[in-house]
Amino acid sequence: MAKQLMKGNEAIARAAMLGGLDAFFGYPITPQNEVPEYLSRYMLEEGKVFVQSESEVAAINMVYGAAAAGFRAMTSSSSPGIALKQEGITYLCGSELPCVICSVMRGGPGLGSIQPSQGDYNQATRGGGNGDYHVIVFAPETIQETIDIMKEAFDIADYYRNPVMILVDGLIGQMMESVDLTKPVKKRFLPEKDFATTGTNHHSRRNVVNSLYLESAELEAHNLALKKKYDKVIINDTRYELINMEDPDYVIVAFGTMSRVCRSAIETLAEKKIRVGIIRPISLWPFPNRAFETIDAPHLKGILVVEMNLGQMLTDVIVANNGKYPIGFYGRAGGVVPDPSDVVNAIGHFKDLVVK
Amino acid sequence: MKRITFVTGYFGSGKTEVALNLAIQKRVNILVDLDIVNPYFRSREQEPLLKELGIRTISSGLINSPHADLPFLAKEVYIPFHDQSLSAVYDLGGSGSGARLIRQFKDYLPNAEVDLLFCVNINREVTNTAEKIIEEIQIIETSGGVKPTGLINNSNFLKETTVEDVIAGEEVLQIVAKATKLPIVYTGIVASLDRDDLQVAGEKIILKLYFNKHWL
Numbered sequence: 001m002a003k004q005l006m007k008g009n010e011a012i013a014r015a016a017m018l019g020g021l022d023a024f025f026g027y028p029i030t031p032q033n034e035v036p037e038y039l040s041r042y043m044l045e046e047g048k049v050f051v052q053s054e055s056e057v058a059a060i061n062m063v064y065g066a067a068a069a070g071f072r073a074m075t076s077s078s079s080p081g082i083a084l085k086q087e088g089i090t091y092l093c094g095s096e097l098p099c100v101i102c103s104v105m106r107g108g109p110g111l112g113s114i115q116p117s118q119g120d121y122n123q124a125t126r127g128g129g130n131g132d133y134h135v136i137v138f139a140p141e142t143i144q145e146t147i148d149i150m151k152e153a154f155d156i157a158d159y160y161r162n163p164v165m166i167l168v169d170g171l172i173g174q175m176m177e178s179v180d181l182t183k184p185v186k187k188r189f190l191p192e193k194d195f196a197t198t199g200t201n202h203h204s205r206r207n208v209v210n211s212l213y214l215e216s217a218e219l220e221a222h223n224l225a226l227k228k229k230y231d232k233v234i235i236n237d238t239r240y241e242l243i244n245m246e247d248p249d250y251v252i253v254a255f256g257t258m259s260r261v262c263r264s265a266i267e268t269l270a271e272k273k274i275r276v277g278i279i280r281p282i283s284l285w286p287f288p289n290r291a292f293e294t295i296d297a298p299h300l301k302g303i304l305v306v307e308m309n310l311g312q313m314l315t316d317v318i319v320a321n322n323g324k325y326p327i328g329f330y331g332r333a334g335g336v337v338p339d340p341s342d343v344v345n346a347i348g349h350f351k352d353l354v355v356k
Numbered sequence: 357m358k359r360i361t362f363v364t365g366y367f368g369s370g371k372t373e374v375a376l377n378l379a380i381q382k383r384v385n386i387l388v389d390l391d392i393v394n395p396y397f398r399s400r401e402q403e404p405l406l407k408e409l410g411i412r413t414i415s416s417g418l419i420n421s422p423h424a425d426l427p428f429l430a431k432e433v434y435i436p437f438h439d440q441s442l443s444a445v446y447d448l449g450g451s452g453s454g455a456r457l458i459r460q461f462k463d464y465l466p467n468a469e470v471d472l473l474f475c476v477n478i479n480r481e482v483t484n485t486a487e488k489i490i491e492e493i494q495i496i497e498t499s500g501g502v503k504p505t506g507l508i509n510n511s512n513f514l515k516e517t518t519v520e521d522v523i524a525g526e527e528v529l530q531i532v533a534k535a536t537k538l539p540i541v542y543t544g545i546v547a548s549l550d551r552d553d554l555q556v557a558g559e560k561i562i563l564k565l566y567f568n569k570h571w572l
Contacts, residue, residue, distance in 0.1 A: 003479070003513065004479050004480065004481060004484070005368065005477060005479040005480055005512070005513055005514070006368075006480075006481070007367075007368050010368075010481075014481075030395050030425055031395060031396060113423065114395045114423065114425050115396075115423055170396065171396075174394070174396035174397065175396075175397075175572065176368055176514065177514070177572075178479070178513040178514065178516055260571055260572065261571050263571070264570065264571035335423070339571075340570075340571050
């Protein structure tokens with residue numbers, strides 16, 4: 001297929017189909033509505049399942065059901081809608097069910113606004129569900145990257161038997177870019193879905209998908225097994241990009257839309273003879289701690305975290321930095337997208353922005 | 357240009373950029389933003405610029421609320437139909453759901469002073485062949501209750517557009533024009549691509565992209 005112009009949300013939907021989506025369950029919310037709208041048009045045409053559920057809570061539990069039956073299931077929503085899905089997400093993690101969750105962030109808290117935001121970093125990486133669990137979270141910065149990750153997302157989910165979240169802000173969902181849907185995806189060996197409740201087929205074995213373990217020892221064994229799996233994710237699927245990291249004066253840490261703004265800002269800074277590199281986390285969980293270990297910068301004055309929130313990834317950067325360099329923060333919230341000139345100014349006033 | 361121009365099309369065809377550029381270049385009196393479908397990249401966000409240029413923006417009627425996700429419009433949207441001295445561009449929301457809003461003007465349409473132009477970018481999945489474009493025009497007609505009166509070739513890849521992309525769009529639209537008997541009224545061209553010797557169907561509109569941020 002040739003190059004075409006796609007809106008981020010349409011691209012998410014099409015890429016999910018290319019990734020093998022069998023069943024979509026969702027409830028409308030701005031600014032992600034084009035995801036279900038697109039799927040409602042094309043899923044049925046291809047004999048796949050599309051359900052507009054009665055609520056977000058219903059949708060995530062339908063995903064649980066479809067995933068338990070061995071199908072590639074997905075839901076999509078935006079900030080308050082993802083908040084409603086938290087219970088379902090911890091159940092999916094506890095039952096080790098693969099699925100994909102798409103989150104197109106808008107301003108918060110509460111009903112907030114419908115403008116772009118990165119205010120759900122903590123919601124995505126920490127979650128509001130109970131227990132020791134992790135969702136694998138990817139935050140692409142372009143529509144092409146969104147497509148490439150989305151196409152791979154079901155494989156990653158199946159490989160680890162764990163939910164994978166694609167986290168973008170409303171701007172990536174709503175903007176248009178020219179894209180290529182045909183880029184190949186990394187091949188993985190995928191285990192057979194022998195956990196799936198597909199009927200016993202006259203065999204004696206019966207599959208039960210469950211997250212309830214009433215015996216402490218049994219649950220702890222389950223927790224440790226999950227931990228072992230999460231450690232494997234950290235080793236194998238931590239993703240990040242290093243930009244302009246040769247002997248920088250400053251390093252910016254930014255993801256998604258914000259990293260695009262920062263890419264433009266560091267060009268302006270280079271004209272002013274200020275060398276600035278960028279660490280761009282692509283996986284937010286696992287957070288790319290190892291990117292910070294590679295910093296080799298004798299002239300580094302500090303690390304500036306830039307987010308479209310008031311300092312959420314900042315916590316992870318402070319941990320990853322482990323006290324090595326001063327850390328500053330610049331963030332805008334409420335749906336405001338900073339301009340590159342704001343980031344240039346922030347670097348200029350780095351000393352005033354130092355938080356740790 | 358007719359006194360009143362409605363711009364419609366499949367969503368993501370570039371209607372809003374075309375409507376803004378038309379309004380600004382033709383110095384119309386009023387830009388009416390009828391987009392209640394998409395909450396992002398709506399022409400009402402450009403109200404401060406339009407005001408500076410002496411163009412009145414009419415949309416929801418809410419003051420300073422370019423981002424409100426409320427599906428209603430100010431009664432002032434009818435002004436151009438009552439005051440014959442005013443020229444206007446109407447920016448409709450995308451696809452059939454956006455075009456449905458034309459129905460509230462049914463008492464005034466069709467009208468010799470009004471154009472309803474269907475904007476096309478052939479690099480969009482839903483409008484990448486003549487057959488599909490004709491199907492979309494029919495959807496707009498069914499939803500809006502009015503037949504489009506012309507076509508706009510806005511085939512582009514944003515900043516990556518080449519002259520060949522514009523020509524490719526024109527070739528497809530010529531087939532549509534022949535089948536539907538709708539003329540190609542305008543061809544949108546990104547400013548950086550324009551050359552004096554570039555001949556296109558209809559009037560050339562040199563597009564300034566008001567929503568495409570330089571860092572995108």
